[in-house]
């Protein structure tokens with residue numbers, strides 16, 4: 575299951591196009607394997623792509639690069655959204671929603687949800703805002719410091735989705751939603767993308783109830799695509815018992831990933847992402863563990 579990679583002159587046909595992307599979190603040149611290795615793919619406008627991959631596969635890194643949160647200057651690398659180079663001329667209309675937002679002390683302060691949403695222009699998108707408040711069951715009178723993690727996540731989603739985005743990058747932000755809210759939200763996003771031709775890339779570990787959502791599915795392993803974004807449903811995925819097709823495909827891929835990783839470990843190749851020193855914090859004491867893998 576592969577996809578032809580567009581040539582540079584063709585990339586304007588695509589809403590997102592990535593060519594020759596290799597990225598290392600450690601820019602100092604230390605001997606750490608890159609988080610992304612020679613990534614190439616292109617997504618047409620209006621597609622909804624699910625990224626599947628084990629922990630550490632590179633999904634968040636890819637989304638962060640697309641979101642303009644990481645800088646890279648390397649000749650030959652070309653990462654574009656809406657035909658704009660994300661490192662030099664970041665496009666408008668792109669929304670990124672990731673998990674770290676909820677940890678920010680600002681959104682844990684004593685601020686009322688209505689004031690919070692108004693402070694970022696909620697009144698300009700009143701119709702969509704009210705629809706999202708209903709879908710996500712958010713109360714405008716909540717105080718941000720006195721709500722649960724799932725409730726705070728719902729406020730984040732109202733905030734991020736109330737404007738009309740063209741490209742939406744979601745990094746595992748539905749994980750703490752209850753099943754009903756998640757289902758309603760996915761329906762809203764699918765309809766929105768169909769009606770407005772908006773494009774979604776969504777990294778998740780929760781596959782239940784997702785079969786009807788994507789137009790494409792991709793599988794990442796150790797910083798590369800094992801399966802580039804490919805039209806979904808795949809004809810050859812067999813449902814396993816009561817499991818949905820996407821769940822079955824993901825389970826199979828993750829088993830293969832685990833076997834592959836264990837094979838590398840047996841060969842003595844270092845685990846990707848592992849550091850020669852690891853630090854654990856207990857209270858305000860930091861314990862350094864030398865070479866945690868040995």
Ligand SMILES: Nc1ncnc2c1ncn2[C@@H]1O[C@H](COP(=O)(O)OP(=O)(O)OP(=O)(O)O)[C@@H](O)[C@H]1O
Pocket residue numbers: 599600609627628629630631632633634635636846847848
């Ligand atoms: N800030 C960072 N500094 C150094 N290395 C990092 C950093 N963030 C991620 N990495 C490394 O980059 C690789 C890819 O991580 P990434 O977070 O992109 O994976 P992921 O597929 O999103 O994983 P998960 O499913 O756990 O969220 C891993 O080896 C990880 O250890």
